[in-house]
Amino acid sequence: MKSAQQDSAISVLADIKKRYVHDRSVFIPGRQMKELLTFLGASPEDVEKLRTASESLKDDPTLPFRKTQNGRFCLDSGSRRVSRLESQPFVLSSEEDFVRHDSGELRRFHEIQNDLALNPALHALFALKFLLIHGMDTVHRPLLAYDSAQWICTLFNIRTTTDVSLLGEPALEGVHSDGVDHTMTTFLGCSNMTDDSATTFIHDMREKNAVRWNETSPELVVGTARHGDFLDTLLLVDHERKHSVSPVYTIDPDQPADRDMLIFFTRRPALKGHVSYPYDSMTAHRSLPMSADLPLLDLDSEREHVPVGS
Known part of the structure; x- marks a missing residue:
């Protein structure tokens, strides 16, 4: 029998999903995420x-103001399991609305280690995202297997740094999409960062790719959000909403400012002809295995149907 506390949590999740389906984006405050x-x-x-997951990050392969690690995971709605997949190169193309100097370039990131991958709090983040996207209709991207019961989730742990020589840009690419179906961003912490740093702007799909956050068309901005408290989380339907992010600014200009995030890129498996198809292995990770349950909760019975792309 469910307790009143469980009923309350399920009701909160159902309400978040209802807002996500209706608005195609949703912000969840950190206190609620806890x-x-x-x-x-x-x-x-x-x-x-x-909070300390970002302390051992390695240099990013293409961005000097960033330290990163990543890992690939499978969210399986058939078995209701999340499991870790073997490491693969990562690529995003301009055809996927990602226009940057390294678009289409194979990037190889250092791997997330077990201190994060085996943390039940990370498993709970996977579970939360799965519950919010499961059964939701979205506009389809080309060459993804939408008849699959599986999702590929690439997780990035990122620290963006501004110092006297570099301006840290959480989204150097300007207005963009992430080449996936659902993007989730979770804030882990910051130091020496101003309160007006790293604001996320959500754009109508008509906005031009690669336009800087402060040069966009105001009439095409459909929302804003700012991660400022531990675990503040934003979800976007990535093929229906573009986004941009303002830079990280320092409070004390003589000291570096850091911003730590978890970014969850989630999409259906790639089909032949997709830029990521050669790097979309479903083989389990041998040296860093991880597997955990995904919850059996039905949030959809408490929300109305909203047409795709509404």
Whole structure:
């Protein structure tokens, strides 16, 4: 029998999903995320460990102001499991609305280690995202297997730094999409960062790719959000909403400013002809295995149907 606390958490999740389906984006405050991650199996101690997940990041392959690690995971709605997949090169193309100097370039990132991958708080984040996207209709991207029961989720742990020599740009590419179906961004923390840094602007798909955040058309901005508290989380339907992010600015200009994030890129498996098809292995990771349950909760019975792209 469900407790009143469980009923409340399920009701909150159903409301978030209802807003996500209707608006095609949703912001979840960190204080609410803490409660939801605990409901989904993480202890308060597990959640607190996320604050320091970015301390051992490695240099990014193409961006000098960033340190990164990534990992690939499969969210399987058939088996209701999330499991880790073997490492692969990463690529995003201009055809996927990602226009930057390294568009179409194969990038190889250092791998996320077990201190993060085996943390039940991360498993709860996967579970939360799965619950919010499962069964949701979206505009289809070309050459993705929408008849599949599986999702490919590429997780990035990123630290963006501004110092006396570099301006940290969370989205150097300007207005863009991430080549996936659903993007989720979760804030882990910051230091020496001003309160007006790193604002996310959500754009209508008619906005031009690669336009800087402060040069966009105001009439095509459909929302804004700013990650400022631990675990603040934003979800976007990536092929229906573009986004841009303002830079990281320092409070004390003589000291670096850091911003730490988890970014979850989630899409259906690639089909032959897709730029990522050669790098979309479904083989389990041998040296860094991980597998966890995804919850059996039906959030859809409490929300109305909203047409795709509305």
